[in-house]
Amino acid sequence: MSDIVSPFAPDAFPDLPPVAGFTMATAEAGVKYRGRRDLWVLRGDPGTQIAGVFTQNRCPGAPVDWSRAALDAPTHGPRLVVVNSGTANVFTGQAGKDAVLETAKGAADAFGAEAEAVQVASTGVIGVALDASKLVAQFPDMAGRMRPDGWEAAARAIMTTDTYPKGATQTALIGDTVVTLNGIAKGSGMIAPDMATMLAYVATDADLPQDVLQALLADYTGPTFNAVTVDSDTSTSDTMLLLASGQAEHPRVLGADDPVLAAFRLALRAVMHDLAQQIVRDGEGISKLMTVQVTGAVSDDSAATIAKSVANSPLVKTAVAGEDANWGRIVMAVGKAGEPAERDRLSIHVGPHRLARQGQPDPDYREELGASYMRNSEIEFSIDLGLGDGAATVWASDLTHRYIDINADYRS
Amino acid sequence: MSDIVSPFAPDAFPDLPPVAGFTMATAEAGVKYRGRRDLWVLRGDPGTQIAGVFTQNRCPGAPVDWSRAALDAPTHGPRLVVVNSGTANVFTGQAGKDAVLETAKGAADAFGAEAEAVQVASTGVIGVALDASKLVAQFPDMAGRMRPDGWEAAARAIMTTDTYPKGATQTALIGDTVVTLNGIAKGSGMIAPDMATMLAYVATDADLPQDVLQALLADYTGPTFNAVTVDSDTSTSDTMLLLASGQAEHPRVLGADDPVLAAFRLALRAVMHDLAQQIVRDGEGISKLMTVQVTGAVSDDSAATIAKSVANSPLVKTAVAGEDANWGRIVMAVGKAGEPAERDRLSIHVGPHRLARQGQPDPDYREELGASYMRNSEIEFSIDLGLGDGAATVWASDLTHRYIDINADYRS
Numbered sequence: 068m069s070d071i072v073s074p075f076a077p078d079a080f081p082d083l084p085p086v087a088g089f090t091m092a093t094a095e096a097g098v099k100y101r102g103r104r105d106l107w108v109l110r111g112d113p114g115t116q117i118a119g120v121f122t123q124n125r126c127p128g129a130p131v132d133w134s135r136a137a138l139d140a141p142t143h144g145p146r147l148v149v150v151n152s153g154t155a156n157v158f159t160g161q162a163g164k165d166a167v168l169e170t171a172k173g174a175a176d177a178f179g180a181e182a183e184a185v186q187v188a189s190t191g192v193i194g195v196a197l198d199a200s201k202l203v204a205q206f207p208d209m210a211g212r213m214r215p216d217g218w219e220a221a222a223r224a225i226m227t228t229d230t231y232p233k234g235a236t237q238t239a240l241i242g243d244t245v246v247t248l249n250g251i252a253k254g255s256g257m258i259a260p261d262m263a264t265m266l267a268y269v270a271t272d273a274d275l276p277q278d279v280l281q282a283l284l285a286d287y288t289g290p291t292f293n294a295v296t297v298d299s300d301t302s303t304s305d306t307m308l309l310l311a312s313g314q315a316e317h318p319r320v321l322g323a324d325d326p327v328l329a330a331f332r333l334a335l336r337a338v339m340h341d342l343a344q345q346i347v348r349d350g351e352g353i354s355k356l357m358t359v360q361v362t363g364a365v366s367d368d369s370a371a372t373i374a375k376s377v378a379n380s381p382l383v384k385t386a387v388a389g390e391d392a393n394w395g396r397i398v399m400a401v402g403k404a405g406e407p408a409e410r411d412r413l414s415i416h417v418g419p420h421r422l423a424r425q426g427q428p429d430p431d432y433r434e435e436l437g438a439s440y441m442r443n444s445e446i447e448f449s450i451d452l453g454l455g456d457g458a459a460t461v462w463a464s465d466l467t468h469r470y471i472d473i474n475a476d477y478r479s
Numbered sequence: 480m481s482d483i484v485s486p487f488a489p490d491a492f493p494d495l496p497p498v499a500g501f502t503m504a505t506a507e508a509g510v511k512y513r514g515r516r517d518l519w520v521l522r523g524d525p526g527t528q529i530a531g532v533f534t535q536n537r538c539p540g541a542p543v544d545w546s547r548a549a550l551d552a553p554t555h556g557p558r559l560v561v562v563n564s565g566t567a568n569v570f571t572g573q574a575g576k577d578a579v580l581e582t583a584k585g586a587a588d589a590f591g592a593e594a595e596a597v598q599v600a601s602t603g604v605i606g607v608a609l610d611a612s613k614l615v616a617q618f619p620d621m622a623g624r625m626r627p628d629g630w631e632a633a634a635r636a637i638m639t640t641d642t643y644p645k646g647a648t649q650t651a652l653i654g655d656t657v658v659t660l661n662g663i664a665k666g667s668g669m670i671a672p673d674m675a676t677m678l679a680y681v682a683t684d685a686d687l688p689q690d691v692l693q694a695l696l697a698d699y700t701g702p703t704f705n706a707v708t709v710d711s712d713t714s715t716s717d718t719m720l721l722l723a724s725g726q727a728e729h730p731r732v733l734g735a736d737d738p739v740l741a742a743f744r745l746a747l748r749a750v751m752h753d754l755a756q757q758i759v760r761d762g763e764g765i766s767k768l769m770t771v772q773v774t775g776a777v778s779d780d781s782a783a784t785i786a787k788s789v790a791n792s793p794l795v796k797t798a799v800a801g802e803d804a805n806w807g808r809i810v811m812a813v814g815k816a817g818e819p820a821e822r823d824r825l826s827i828h829v830g831p832h833r834l835a836r837q838g839q840p841d842p843d844y845r846e847e848l849g850a851s852y853m854r855n856s857e858i859e860f861s862i863d864l865g866l867g868d869g870a871a872t873v874w875a876s877d878l879t880h881r882y883i884d885i886n887a888d889y890r891s
Contacts, residue, residue, distance in 0.1 A: 126814030126822040158810050158822065160839030193807025194840050298793040303811050381710040381793070381878075382886055389887030395605025398570050399715050402538030410538040410570065427572030428606050466793075468883050474794055475801030475879075 071469065074444065075348035075356060076231040080222065083236045083249045085215035087272040088112040088312020092209040093217065093224040096201045099153030099191060104224040106202055108209050109268065110178060111146040114313045117186065118280030120288050122305035128157030130187045131304060133167045140183035147185045148308065149174050150225050150266060151202055152253075156189040157303045159196040166197040173203030177210045188266055188306050190227055190253065222251040225266055228473070229255045230349050235341035239334035241327055244317035246273040248334050252342040255297070255349045267292065267307040267342050273331060274313035275320055282323035283335055284309050291339035294371070295462045296378050297350035298470070309335075343462075350464030351473045357387050357463045358447040364457030369406040371459035376404035377448065384466035387446055392437025394422040397448060412453035417446070483881070486856065487760035487768060488643040492634065495648045495661045497627035499684040500524040500724020504621040505629065505636040508613045511565030511603060516636040518614055520621050521680065522590060523558040527724045529598065530692030532700050534717035540569035542599045543716060545579045552595035559597045560680060560720060561586050562637050563614055564665075568601040569715045571608035578609040585615030589622045600678055600718050602639055602665065634663040637678055640885070641667045642761050647753035651746035653739055656729035658685040660746050664754040667709070667761045679704065679719040679754050685743060686725035687732055694735035695747055696721050703751035706783070707874045708790050709762035710882075721747075755874075762876030763885045769799050769875045770859040776869030781818040783871035788816035789860065796878035799858055804849025806834040809860060824865035829858070 089111055096106040111117070119138050121131050149170055156163045171185040189197055222232035233252045238245050254265035275283075284307065292307060318327055348356060359377045364370035377383055380400040386393035394415045401408050411426035418440040421429045440446075501523055508518040523529070531550050533543050561582055568575045583597040601609055634644035645664045650657050666677035687695075696719065704719060730739055760768060771789045776782035789795055792812040798805035806827045813820050823838035830852040833841045852858075 123817070124811065124814035125817070125820040126810050126825065158807065158835065158838060158840070160823070160837065162839070193810060194835070303814055381882075385883055385886035388883070391887070395570065398538050398605060399536065402536035402715055405535070405537070408537040411572070413538065413570075423570065423606070425572060426570060427574070427608075428570070466883065467887075468880055470793070471797055471800070471878065471880050471883060474797035475803070 072230040073349045073353055075353065080219045080232055081234050081236055083218035083234050084247060086247050086249050086270050086312065087314040088115060089270050089310070090213035090215050091217050091221055092213050093220045094205040094209050096151060096205050098151050098197065098201055104220065105152045106205055107150045107221045107224045108174065108206070109148040109221070109270065110213055111270070111310050111312050112314065113144050115146040116275060116277040116280055116311045116313065117146055117308055118277055118284045119186070119306065119308045120284055122303060124303045126158065126303055128155055128189065128304045129159060129163035129167045130156055130189045131306060133171065134186045134188065134306065137183045137186060142181045142184035144184060145178060145180045146310065147174050147178055147180050148268060148310070149185060149202065150188045150190070151197065152190050152225050152227050154189055154191040154195045154197050155193050155304050156197040157193045159194065162196040166199040169199035170197070170202050173199065173206055177206035186308060188304065190225060190266055190304055193303065218249055218251055222253070225251070225253045227253065227255070228351065229253050233342055233345040233349070235338045235345070237334035237338050239330040241273060241315070241317035241320070241331055244315050246271055246315045246317065246331065248338050250338040250342050252346055254346040255351050265292070265305040265346065268310070269308070269335070269338055270310045270312070272312050272315040274315055274317060275311045279320060279323045280309045280311055283332065287336045287339050291336065291343040294460060295343045295347035296375060297347060297464050347462045347464055352467040352470030353464035354467050354469070355387050355465045356445045357465060358445070359461045359463065360447065360449045361452065362449070362458045363452040363454055365407045365455040366457040367459055368457070370457040371461065372406050373401055373404045373408065373450070373452070374459045374461035376400045377450070378461045378463035381466055384463070388465040388467045390438070390441040392417045392422065392441050397450065398423070401450060407454060408452055409454065414451045414453065416449040417441070484642040485761045485765055487765065492631045492644055493646050493648055495630035495646055496659060498659050498661050498682050498724065499726040500527060501682050501722070502625035502627050503629050503633055504625050505632045506617040506621050508563060508617050510563050510609065510613055516632065517564045518617055519562045519633045519636045520586065520618070521560040521633070521682070522625055523682070523722050523724050524726065525556050527558040527722055528687060528689040528692055529558055529720055529722050530689055530696045531598070531718065531720045532696055534715060536715045538570065538715055540567055540601065540716045541571060541575035541579045542568055542601045543718065545583065546598045546600065546718065549595045549598060554593045554596035556596060557590060557592045558722065559586050559590055559592050560722070561597060561614065562600045562602070562678060563609065564602050564637050564639050566601055566603040566607045566609050567605050567716050568609040569605045571606065574608040578611040581611035582609070582614050585611065585618050589618035598720060600716065602637060602678055602716055605715065630661055630663055634665070637663070637665045639665065639667070640763065641665050645754055645757040645761070647750045647757070649746035649750050651742040653685060653727070653729035653732070653743055656727050658683055658727045658729065658743065660750050662750040662754050664758055666758040667763050677704070677717040677758065680722070681720070681747070681750055682722045682724070684724050684727040686727055686729060687723045691732060691735045692721050692723055695744065699748045699751050703748065703755040706872060707755045707759035708787060709759060709876050759874045759876055764879040764882030765876035766879050766881070767799050767877045768857045769877060770857070771873045771875065772859065772861045773864065774861070774870045775864040775866055777819045777867040778869040779871055780869070782869040783873065784818050785813055785816045785820065785862070786871045786873040788812045789862070790873045790875035793878055796875070800877040800879045802850070802853040804829045804834060804853050809862065810835070813862060819866060820864055821866065826863045826865065828861040829853070
């Protein structure tokens with residue numbers, strides 16, 4: 068909703084086809100914003116399976132508490148996802164819990180579902196309880212106009228400080244059957260200003276049991292959503308759901324490791340990667356996108372910790388914004404991560420240029436090479452630790468004056 | 480050396496008296512800066528004991544490697560501390576190691592000491608090897624003009640991006656004997672722009688063995704230097720030395736826990752606290768000083784982790800800069816720390832005003848109260864977790880446009 072759009076905004080929202088078994092509607096509930104839709108309901112036909120991953124923040128919002136618990140409740144009939152923007156309903160005490168229950172019951176009544184079949188998410192300001200009556204008042208009308216399309220309207224309805232709506236789609240074969248995966252997401256930072264933030268939904272017509280969906284989510288959350296960072300601040304509301312209607316007729320899948328899922332796995336990872344990239348490319352105040360590749364670490368986890376230490380370092384982020392190939396700050400950020408690293412085995416590339424190797428500047432490197440490369444809008448740092456086979460990649464936005472503008476001036 | 484001085488700069492450098500057993504000199508070695516002194520040598524008479532703590536960064540500079548090892552080497556004769564500004568001599572490979580050895584040997588020759596008796600520190604740009612010959616050329620002349628005073632000149636000689644020189648002094652009784660503690664420090668961030676950064680030296684005439692000095696340092700580094708943060712970036716050169724000449728005649732101290740040290744402990748802590756405060760108050764781009772007090776945590780370590788999570792959060796830091804009593808961001812930062820915390824037991828004060836309690840906004844709180852308080856130049860957040868007796872306090876600078884200016888434009 069910013070007036071300045073990210074330089075990485077795509078030209079257009081991708082064309083998301085219907086996914087068998089899912090319908091949806093959006094509405095203007097008037098939670099906070101005026102003159103725009105702020106409510107989305109997604110309905111999955113009976114038999115729909117849902118897997119989810121939620122924020123690790125120790126102070127989660129009431130909607131996260133509800134949805135995490137509801138995920139495991141046995142339900143029949145249709146499944147619903149209800150998302151509003153405008154308030155995060157986080158840190159709102161009993162009033163917040165009551166609002167979630169009222170929302171779930173209201174949706175259940177209007178759509179003929181059980182309350183435990185309703186996944187609720189809210190995104191917006193922290194500390195303001197949701198007036199659930201505004202949502203509940205919309206549900207009967209929405210129930211009468213549910214349609215299999217409308218993904219772009221949905222992506223727009225859940226935006227807060229996002230500067231563009233985020234969507235992705237893929238198809239994959241399971242056996243000889245084509246299945247579709249559609250995803251939408253919102254977020255303009257791990258946490259956006261005062262907002263509790265990242266939401267992502269992927270729907271497919273594949274016929275997969277809940278435990279398989281959960282295993283797939285667990286496999287790909289790390290290298291996709293958990294591999295992007297804007298400001299190192301973890302939202303109180305992060306939610307990623309994977310919904311499968313089961314309406315595609317393909318060979319029965321025996322488990323998450325079934326080879327028949329090979330193409331589906333690639334497609335799911337591609338959708339999640341695409342959505343995560345769209346989030347970091349809409350990171351608050353972004354002027355350049357930074358990719359940090361770490362190799363040669365003692366483990367993948369160690370590599371990820373080091374990559375995040377670099378990607379979250381204010382000094383590295385300001386160097387990128389300032390177009391400075393400042394590898395001294397990268398050495399610092401590698402060292403401060405606390406993971407195994409040996410200064411004298413470290414080598415660092417920026418794009419194709421080797422800046423440093425074996426603990427000292429590369430004698431063949433000239434400042435002009437780095438300075439020229441840093442004028443690109445996408446910057447890649449490659450760091451090899453020379454210790455083992457661990458590797459990880461993290462994507463991050465830079466730290467700019469505009470980030471300060473957005474976050475020092477946002478609330479009022 | 481910035482043209483814009485921190486709003487927290489003191490009116491004048493404190494009056495540091497001579498400390499029996501120590502002499503010093505400064506010089507213009509011309510390592511990088513022109514028209515200012517960039518070299519300091521401190522000499523401790525034979526019998527001087529030195530304790531030190533060094534950066535935990537896994538990519539430390541060559542001077543840190545040397546000094547850490549030299550600390551434990553048995554030496555006789557005088558002890559020396561040699562500090563230059565202009566280059567950090569970090570990530571400089573064999574050339575860096577050679578430069579440290581040349582410096583130590585050169586100083587040893589000029590001052591009649593053993594090389595292992597020389598503590599070497601460098602602060603400045605990373606990746607540029609020190610031309611030790613520039614230092615060595617100064618040593619003979621410096622040796623001829625060593626004096627017991629000159630602490631302010633010393634504090635100025637070791638500055639890099641600091642906007643003011645930093646010093647502190649205390650006296651304490653050990654038995655009936657007055658001992659003096661003088662300290663100087665430099666640093667304008669945990670790491671300043673491209674600089675490898677925090678250095679602190681405290682000298683006393685107390686008669687204390689090395690193991691007692693080391694124990695005292697360990698006791699007070701946590702709540703003083705390790706409790707301030709500018710940008711969460713840990714320098715590759717952080718060094719804190721405590722030197723005791725032993726020239727004061729007081730009762731023999733039996734160990735670090737000897738009650739005779741009670742007043743000395745208080746004085747040492749006061750000097751370390753004062754120097755650490757002077758560093759954070761000179762934090763890059765600082766407009767407001769933030770104090771984060773955490774109580775009710777399950778342990779002191781847990782409290783410190785949570786306090787640092789709040790103090791390092793870009794969203795909290797920008798809220799302080801923007802004079803926004805944004806407790807939603809504090810809740811987020813508490814929750815993301817990963818330490819035990821229960822949303823519904825949390826209470827948060829800003830200054831005297833309670834913003835939130837028991838997991839929701841305080842009904843008596845009005846935005847005007849917080850808005851008015853946030854106009855102060857020193858802001859205090861008190862966070863009670865309601866879980867246990869763990870407590871910690873952390874001091875931090877805010878995140879401003881000027882921080883971006885300094886760090887996006889520094890090197891060139």
